[in-house]
Amino acid sequence: MKKPVQLRIPLGEEVLALHAGDHVELTGVVYTARDEAHLRMQKEGIPFDPKGAVIYHCGPVIQDTLVVAAGPTTSARMNELSGFLIDKGVRALIGKGGMGTRVREQLKNKGVYLAFTGGCAALAADRMKLKGVFFEDLGMAEAVWVIELDRLPLVVGIDSHGNDIFRDVSKHAEAEFGRYRKL
Amino acid sequence: MSALADATFRAYREAVIRLPPDVLRVIEQAAAAETNPVARGEFENILKNITMAEKLGVPMCQDTGVPVIYLTIPPDVPLTQGLYEAVAQGVRRATLEVPLRPNVVDPITRHNSDDNTGIGMPAIHVKPGERFTVTVFPKGAGAENMSRIGMHLPSHVNQIEKFVVETVYLAGSRPCPPIVIGVGIGGTFDGAAAMAKEALLEPLDRMTEYERGILNAVNRLGIGPMGLGGDTTALAVKVKTGGCHTASLPVAVNIQCWANRHATVEVKR
Numbered sequence: 062m063k064k065p066v067q068l069r070i071p072l073g074e075e076v077l078a079l080h081a082g083d084h085v086e087l088t089g090v091v092y093t094a095r096d097e098a099h100l101r102m103q104k105e106g107i108p109f110d111p112k113g114a115v116i117y118h119c120g121p122v123i124q125d126t127l128v129v130a131a132g133p134t135t136s137a138r139m140n141e142l143s144g145f146l147i148d149k150g151v152r153a154l155i156g157k158g159g160m161g162t163r164v165r166e167q168l169k170n171k172g173v174y175l176a177f178t179g180g181c182a183a184l185a186a187d188r189m190k191l192k193g194v195f196f197e198d199l200g201m202a203e204a205v206w207v208i209e210l211d212r213l214p215l216v217v218g219i220d221s222h223g224n225d226i227f228r229d230v231s232k233h234a235e236a237e238f239g240r241y242r243k244l
Numbered sequence: 245m246s247a248l249a250d251a252t253f254r255a256y257r258e259a260v261i262r263l264p265p266d267v268l269r270v271i272e273q274a275a276a277a278e279t280n281p282v283a284r285g286e287f288e289n290i291l292k293n294i295t296m297a298e299k300l301g302v303p304m305c306q307d308t309g310v311p312v313i314y315l316t317i318p319p320d321v322p323l324t325q326g327l328y329e330a331v332a333q334g335v336r337r338a339t340l341e342v343p344l345r346p347n348v349v350d351p352i353t354r355h356n357s358d359d360n361t362g363i364g365m366p367a368i369h370v371k372p373g374e375r376f377t378v379t380v381f382p383k384g385a386g387a388e389n390m391s392r393i394g395m396h397l398p399s400h401v402n403q404i405e406k407f408v409v410e411t412v413y414l415a416g417s418r419p420c421p422p423i424v425i426g427v428g429i430g431g432t433f434d435g436a437a438a439m440a441k442e443a444l445l446e447p448l449d450r451m452t453e454y455e456r457g458i459l460n461a462v463n464r465l466g467i468g469p470m471g472l473g474g475d476t477t478a479l480a481v482k483v484k485t486g487g488c489h490t491a492s493l494p495v496a497v498n499i500q501c502w503a504n505r506h507a508t509v510e511v512k513r
Contacts, residue, residue: 063281082281082282084282084285120306121306122306122343122345124343129302129343130302130303130305130306130345131306132305132306132307135386135418157417157420157470158416158417158418158470158471159417159471176470176472177289178286178289178290178293178469178470179386179420179470179501180290180293180304180305180307180420180501180502180503181289181290181292181293181304181305182293182297182302182303182304182305182306183293183294183296183297183300183302183303183304184289184292184293184296185293186296186300186302187296187300214285214288214289216282216285216286216472218472226282226472226473227417227471227472229473230417230466230467230468230471230472230473231416231467231471233465233466233473234413234416234465234466234467235413237413237464237465237466238409238410238413238465241406241409241410
């Protein structure tokens with residue numbers, strides 16, 4: 062395996078050089094956001110500087126000031142809610158399972174989707190430090206947690222050129238399952 | 245019955261922090277055999293995560309599931325309401341002390357009990373046995389939600405493989421593959437589902453030719469770890485069968501993510 066590309070937040074034009082399938086390690090401050098946080102940010106504005114920022118689709122378990130478990134949640138739920146963030150300068154979205162055609166188009170020449178391994182809550186927590194919180198009234202899972210990452214291991218799922226591993230994989234699976242349709 | 249509550253608590257903690265040896269073995273074998281570089285990276289994260297959970301003594305996944313419990317009781321232990329209460333007590337303690345995410349809600353009002361118990365929850369299954377044991381099998385939602393049951397035509401025995409492959413195809417990346425697939429064939433509508441779940445507790449590193457055939461068919465889909473592609477969509481297929489009506493062919497497929505967590509503890513007496 063090639064050595065992972067080291068990325069540091071805030072991100073800039075360097076993300077445009079990434080290709081789907083590249084391994085990266087991400088360092089710096091990210092913001093967690095699920096459905097409710099996206100809706101709140103659309104209504105009330107983004108509570109942090111979105112330029113070069115990174116959004117993490119995650120509902121962590123937080124105990125006092127500690128990130129106990131923080132694996133990724135399913136990104137597809139945010140398919141219709143991510144455009145405004147990318148428009149405002151967000152360079153990367155982290156989650157699991159990939160995203161729809163609309164986000165793939167929105168990321169073109171702007172940013173990337175980074176996949177993190179589902180269920181890897183202990184590994185994630187080991188590489189994270191809690192720095193703050195916005196919208197805490199939304200509850201633990203839905204609040205925007207400010208978390209500092211130390212070399213979180215990710216893979217580029219969708220790049221800024223329109224390449225999308227998840228799309229390619231589901232096309233292959235569809236063709237393979239198609240062989241049974243004749244039965 | 246505080247001994248049973250204590251055993252339930254210990255089994256729960258063990259289950260969410262440490263994978264059984266056979267499960268770890270099939271993950272390691274699949275990781276070694278995987279040829280797709282992206283998939284190899286996913287396996288690396290999964291194996292690091294397993295090590296880290298044990299080192300830090302924390303749950304390996306933030307979805308600590310709902311409590312599915314199997315009891316074996318020897319002839320001299322009476323089956324009473326007290327047994328059920330003791331198991332629930334162990335679940336409550338595990339929720340506070342491990343800690344577990346409170347996942348159990350009322351199905352209609354969605355009100356969370358905050359202690360992982362509810363009507364019929366923990367789901368307790370009792371069987372007679374030689375030893376007094378409790379098995380805790382925490383079931384996460386991502387994979388459980390992708391499970392299916394079908395009442396097939398008796399003449400469609402040769403289409404069971406298709407039904408399993410279709411279930412995995414429809415699930416895609418959502419159940420956090422690589423998955424383990426429990427298949428219940430026969431019995432009744434409810435019995436097939438129960439067999440599918442029990443099949444997930446069988447040793448994963450021993451498969452019949454029939455199970456291997458279904459596993460290979462599933463892996464040809466190429467969904468791979470987390471839907472990022474690769475040789476390993478599933479780690480194992482386990483089948484349980486039961487006698488059924490001559491006019492029936494129930495087939496249930498219970499999907500489980502790579503974290504096939506379960507632990508058995510003997511109840512001290």
